[in-house]
Amino acid sequence: MPTPPARIEGQIAFIETLDALKQVSRRNLVMDGSRCENSAEHSWHTALMAVVLAEYAPGPLDLPRAVTMLLLHDVVEIDAGDTFCYDEAANGDKAERERAAAARIFGLLPPEQGDALRALWEEFEAGQSPEARFANSLDRFQVLFQNRNTQGGTWRLHDIARPQVERRMAPIRQGLPALWPVVQSILDDACASGILKP
Amino acid sequence: MPTPPARIEGQIAFIETLDALKQVSRRNLVMDGSRCENSAEHSWHTALMAVVLAEYAPGPLDLPRAVTMLLLHDVVEIDAGDTFCYDEAANGDKAERERAAAARIFGLLPPEQGDALRALWEEFEAGQSPEARFANSLDRFQVLFQNRNTQGGTWRLHDIARPQVERRMAPIRQGLPALWPVVQSILDDACASGILKP
Numbered sequence: 292m293p294t295p296p297a298r299i300e301g302q303i304a305f306i307e308t309l310d311a312l313k314q315v316s317r318r319n320l321v322m323d324g325s326r327c328e329n330s331a332e333h334s335w336h337t338a339l340m341a342v343v344l345a346e347y348a349p350g351p352l353d354l355p356r357a358v359t360m361l362l363l364h365d366v367v368e369i370d371a372g373d374t375f376c377y378d379e380a381a382n383g384d385k386a387e388r389e390r391a392a393a394a395r396i397f398g399l400l401p402p403e404q405g406d407a408l409r410a411l412w413e414e415f416e417a418g419q420s421p422e423a424r425f426a427n428s429l430d431r432f433q434v435l436f437q438n439r440n441t442q443g444g445t446w447r448l449h450d451i452a453r454p455q456v457e458r459r460m461a462p463i464r465q466g467l468p469a470l471w472p473v474v475q476s477i478l479d480d481a482c483a484s485g486i487l488k489p
Numbered sequence: 490m491p492t493p494p495a496r497i498e499g500q501i502a503f504i505e506t507l508d509a510l511k512q513v514s515r516r517n518l519v520m521d522g523s524r525c526e527n528s529a530e531h532s533w534h535t536a537l538m539a540v541v542l543a544e545y546a547p548g549p550l551d552l553p554r555a556v557t558m559l560l561l562h563d564v565v566e567i568d569a570g571d572t573f574c575y576d577e578a579a580n581g582d583k584a585e586r587e588r589a590a591a592a593r594i595f596g597l598l599p600p601e602q603g604d605a606l607r608a609l610w611e612e613f614e615a616g617q618s619p620e621a622r623f624a625n626s627l628d629r630f631q632v633l634f635q636n637r638n639t640q641g642g643t644w645r646l647h648d649i650a651r652p653q654v655e656r657r658m659a660p661i662r663q664g665l666p667a668l669w670p671v672v673q674s675i676l677d678d679a680c681a682s683g684i685l686k687p
Contacts, residue, residue: 299671302541307634309537310520313530322508332511335533339507339560342606343500343598355553362537362556400541408540436505473497 298401305399311369318375318449322440330365330373337361337429347469348425357422360415363408364426367392376459377449389416418462428466431459435477443486452488453478496599503597509567516573516647520638528563528571535559535627545667546623555620558613561606562628565590574657575647587614616660626664629657633675641684650686651676 312331321328338361345354365373370392374385397409414423438444446456460474481487510529519526536559543552563571568590572583595607612621636642644654658672679685 299668303634303671306534306538306541306631307520307638309534310635310638313519313526313534314521314523321511322505323512325512328511329530331530331533332527335529335536335560336504336507336511338533338536340504342557342560343503343602355556358553358556358560359540362533362540404541433504436501437508440505440508470497473501 301399301401302404305396305405308369308396308399309366312366315365315368315373317373318445319434319437320441320444322437324441324444328437330368333433334362334365337364337426337433340429340433341426344429344467344470345425347467348421349466349468350421352425353422356411357426359408360411360422360426361429363412364415364430366396367412369396375445375449377445377451377455386416424462424466426466428463428470431462432467432470432474435460435474439477439481439486443481446481446487450488453482456487499597499599500602503594503603506567506594506597507564510564513563513566513571515571516643517632517635518639518642520635522639522642526635528566531631532560532563535562535624535631538627538631539624542627542665542668543623545665546619547663547666548619550623551620554609555624557606558609558620558624559627561610562613562624564594565610567594573647575643575649575653584614622660622664624664626661626668629660630665630668630672633658633672637675637679637684641679644679644685648686651680654685 312334313329315330316327317330317333319328320326321332338358341354341358341361345352345357367389371385371388374381376382393409393412397405397412399405400408414420415426418424418427434445438446445451456478463474464471478487482489510532511527513528514525515528515531517526518524519530536556539552539556539559543550543555565587569583569586572579574580591607591610595603595610597603598606612618613624616622616625632643636644643649654676661672662669676685680687
């Protein structure tokens with residue numbers, strides 16, 4: 292049976308559209324400090340972190356579901372851009388911009404496939420399922436390493452203080468509680484060395 | 490029970506080491522032609538392609554295994570660098586350089602975890618299992634889109650002709666035979682429009 296052309300064409304359009312996520316710049320730096328990280332390589336990093344850290348999930352976890360969620364979690368930024376987590380004004384209409392992006396981008400796929408992947412993105416955003424909690428925790432956790440390896444990175448650049456970072460990291464308490472002491476230890480060290488305001 | 494410190498420290502060392510893959514430059518361009526693609530964002534792209542194109546696998550496929558393989562398939566380049574597929578001299582000692590890299594990088598992890606992930610990388614390299622064939626096919630397939638979207642990209646830059654591309658794409662015949670007509674159609678168009686030598 293030949294491949295139905297419309298189906299594969301939609302899938303290829305989606306795959307080609309994904310490429311643009313490599314041009315979406317995040318605020319944090321890559322660990323050698325040479326440039327900002329982009330959302331595609333960030334997504335790769337968090338997905339592989341999920342594989343390595345799955346054992347710390349606090350209960351039963353569908354790891355492949357969490358990995359797929361992390362691979363997808365930022366694709367709406369292709370249209371909506373990255374919204375800096377400490378920018379309260381830009382976060383005001385973030386949800387609306389990202390919903391429109393999801394409709395267009397997942398809409399490139401065959402309907403049942405696009406709906407399934409969009410539902411996974413919505414599950415990540417809602418942050419309620421075990422997989423979404425785990426994935427959200429890793430999304431936050433990754434940035435800690437980058438800031439501590441770049442003399443404070445976005446913390447210093449945007450004059451962020453520890454209580455703001457702790458609010459941002461709060462999902463880790465539920466999603467990856469076993470790693471909360473690691474978070475605290477990194478923040479203790481960052482305050483002691485002066486790269487994060489107390 | 491507190492997390493055994495040595496275990497999590499090894500895992501964090503691995504996660505921090507991964508960041509360097511974002512600085513490994515491949516030969517092909519990202520699709521807007523503005524710069525070379527790096528191996529981290531390439532790995533993300535192929536992993537998400539696996540999710541989207543799994544239905545075309547020619548037989549039973551452990552998709553999570555294939556996705557993890559694609560997330561990992563280039564991490565040895567952190568030490569060994571990217572070897573251009575059409576550079577025959579550099580490909581001479583590629584296997585040896587990459588084996589040493591695998592020993593160091595996967596060796597950062599707790600032994601049983603590092604061994605399991607290293608085995609998955611070796612399985613990808615061997616290209617024999619259904620998952621390895623599928624993953625290798627996607628690794629090749631992705632570059633097609635990038636070259637056709639960048640006026641020939643590496644094909645033009647390195648004066649590559651269609652028979653060389655067909656040899657490079659050959660794993661797709663076994664790993665993703667349903668997509669071989671798509672490969673042929675892209676190469677037909679590329680030759681017709683002059684971005685690939687016949």
